[in-house]
Amino acid sequence: GKANVIADALSRKEREPPLRVRALVMTIGLNLPRQILNAQTEARKSKNIKKEDVGGMIG
Numbered sequence: 001g002k003a004n005v006i007a008d009a010l011s012r013k014e015r016e017p018p019l020r021v022r023a024l025v026m027t028i029g030l031n032l033p034r035q036i037l038n039a040q041t042e043a044r045k046s047k048n049i050k051k052e053d054v055g056g057m058i059g
Helices: 002-015 019-058
Strands: none
Touching: none
């Protein structure tokens, strides 16, 4: 069944050179911190906008 298909796919992957896998891990590893930073920057921007809006309303 499914388990055999998965096991077969895994064993096939093991036979392939892991260079592609390493490249993929490197790409993900390098992009992940950038994505986190971007998300944090966006979150800060939206917080700043909210603060400015509130300040404008009070003023």
